[in-house]
Amino acid sequence: MTANKSKKADIITVAKAARVSPSTVSRYFNHPELLKSATRKRIDSAVRRTGYIRNRAAQTIHGIRSGTIGVLIPTLDHAIFAEVVQAFSDAVAAQGFTILLASHGYDLQREYAILRKFLEHRVDGVVLTGLDHDEAVFQLLDSQEIPCVLMWNYAAGSRYPSIGADNEQAGRLIAEHVLSLGHRQIACMFPPTNGNDRALARREIVLTTLRSAGVTVRDEWMLTTRYSISDSKEDAKRLFCQTNRPSALICGNDILATGALYGATASGLIVPSDVTVVGIGDFKGSSEIEPALTTVRLPARRIGHEAGQALVTAIIDPVSGAGGSLHCAPEFIGRQSSAPPA
C-alpha cells in the first residue's frame, strides 16, 4: 500500500494512475460489466494504490440518491425509541442506506429545523416519530415531494403512511383487563402529554374505557409523572402511603410501571395481592422483573423494521412503492403483577 503523498485522491488521480479516462473510472464503479476485464484490473489496482474513496456529494448533485435517510425521534434516552431506531437502521443498512439521526426532545419547533437540515443534506427519505407534527413540517414535506413515513403510531387516516401500533387499542386492552379483574378503585399514572400524542391518546382511551364501565378516577389518583424510574417510584410511594389507596394502578408505559413496582415494594406492599400494577409497552426487562409485569406489547422491533422496509421501497420505486399504512397490533400480555382486588 503506497501512501498517497499528495492531497485526497479524486477520480482524475485514479484515471491517470490507471492510464484511462475519468469516465472509465466512473464506469468501473457504476457499470463494471461494461469494462474489459483487463481495464477493470488496472483500475482496481490504481484505486488501491491511490487510496481513492468515492465522493457521494459529487454524485448527489447529479440527482443520484444520497443514500441517506433522515430519522427524527424525540430522544434516544427512552430505550423503546432506541430499539425502534436500531431495527430501522438494520433494515435500511441492509439495502445500503445510512441514517442521519437527530432528536428534538418533544420540541416541535426544533423538529422543523432539523427537517430542514435533513433536506439540505438531500436525504432520500424521512421518518418521523408519531402522527402529530407541526403543519409547517407537513407542508415542507409536501413541497419537497420526499418519501416519508410516520413511525411508532398507527392511525387509519394519517397524513403520511403510518407504521406502528394503535395506542387507543393498547390503552383499551389494558383498561379492560383491569376492569375484568374486578377493580373499581383505580389510579392512573401518565407522562406529561405536551408534544406527545402517544401518551395523550393512551390516557384518553384509558379514561374513556373506565368511565364507560362506570369507573371514574379520582383527581388525586390521576398522576402526571415524568418518564423516569425514580420519579415514578417516588410518586407511587406517595400514592401507596395514603390510608385510602387504590386497588390497581394503570401506568402509561412500562418505565412508569417499573418505578411503581419498586415503589410498591418500598412501601411494603405485595404486588399483586395488595395492589395491581400494569403498564403499556412490554419493554426490555418487563418480563423478568419480579413480579413480572402485566402489560400490552408494542412490537418495537417489528415497527422499526417494517418502517425501514416501507421507506426504502418508496425511495427505490417511487411510483408503485408508495405503500400505505401498516398496523402492528398491540397484544395483551398477562403476567404476575395483576390480580383481582383483595
Place this chain on the structure above:
Amino acid sequence: MTANKSKKADIITVAKAARVSPSTVSRYFNHPELLKSATRKRIDSAVRRTGYIRNRAAQTIHGIRSGTIGVLIPTLDHAIFAEVVQAFSDAVAAQGFTILLASHGYDLQREYAILRKFLEHRVDGVVLTGLDHDEAVFQLLDSQEIPCVLMWNYAAGSRYPSIGADNEQAGRLIAEHVLSLGHRQIACMFPPTNGNDRALARREIVLTTLRSAGVTVRDEWMLTTRYSISDSKEDAKRLFCQTNRPSALICGNDILATGALYGATASGLIVPSDVTVVGIGDFKGSSEIEPALTTVRLPARRIGHEAGQALVTAIIDPVSGAGGSLHCAPEFIGRQSSAPPA
C-alpha cells in the same frame, strides 16, 4: 407561500426571482454582511417564494465541511450506548452538526465497511466506540487525515484520543469493594468478550484483583452470559440453586446485575443478607431497583458530551484543536445490594 410549480428550486431559480446573479444569492447565505440590505430583502423574499433549500452536497464538493459526523457504535440496544449517543448528538447538534449513525454489532469487518461509507459521505469527523479496532480501520483513518475520537473507554496511550472511563479502574473498584466486605466465595458473570474490549478489560482486572487477594474463582462460578436481563436471570437462578453457592456475585455490567437480582428473588434468596450482587455501570434504574444496586458509575452522559465537544473542536480548528485523551473517572456507588457475608 406560492407553491413552486416546477421542479426543485436551485440557486439560479432564486437568483432569477430576485433579479440578481447566483453569486449574490450564494453570498446571501454565506456572507450576508457583504450585501446591501435592500438586496438581502429581495433575496429573502425570493427564497421564501421559491421554497429553496440549500444543497449541502454541492457545497461539500468545494471542500466546505459537510456538517456531518459519523458515529459508529456496537448497538443501540444497550441503553448505555443510546445514552452516550444522545449526549454526543446533543453536544454536536448545538454546533450545527448532524450525525450519521451506524452500528456494527461487534463485527469488526462491518466496522471497516461502515467507516468507508462514512468517508464516502465526507463526514467531517468520526467517533468510534472503544479502543480496539481493526488495523485497517486505523490505517484508513490515518490516510484520510480525518479527526477521530475513541469514545467510552479511556487509555493513556490510545492510538487516537480516547474519551471515557478506565474500565480497569472500574473493575478494580468493584472487586475491592466486594473483597473489603469480607467475601471469599465469589462468582463472576460477564458478557461474551469477542470483539468487546470493554468487557474483556473489566473481567481481567476483576480476576486479577481477586487473585492478588488470594481469591480464585471456581470454574463453575465463572459465568459467560449474554447481555440480556432474561439470560442473566436464568443463569443466576441456576447458580443460586446449587447447594454450594457463592456469597457474592460480581457482574460485568448493570444489566447482568439486574437480571441476577431478579434471579435471586426468584430463587427465594434475600439480597444482600443471603447473597451480595454488584454491577458495573450505574445504568438508569440501578438506583431505584429493590434492593438498590451497588455498582461503579461510568458517566455516560458526560462521556458523550465531552467526546462531542472534543471532536467539534478538532474539526473547527484542526491545528490547535487536536486535543488529547480525557479520563472521566468511574466512581464507586455503594447501595443496598451488597453486605458482608452471613
Place this chain on the structure above:
DNA sequence: CTAATTTATGAAAACATTTGCAAAACTATT
C-alpha cells in the same frame, strides 16, 4: 481479408454551488 457489427473507451456537457477578480454603483471629497 474486408465489411458489418458489436464492444469498449474518451471528450465534453451537465449538475448546484463557491469564489477570485473585475466591473459597476454608490459616497465622500474637493
Place this chain on the structure above:
DNA sequence: AATAGTTTTGCAAATGTTTTCATAAATTAG
C-alpha cells in the same frame, strides 16, 4: 461636477462526479 475611494454585484472558472454521444477497437460474418 469631477475624482477618488468604497461598497456591492456579476462573470467565469472551479469543484468531483455522471452520462450522452461519438469514436476507436475488437469481433464476427461473408
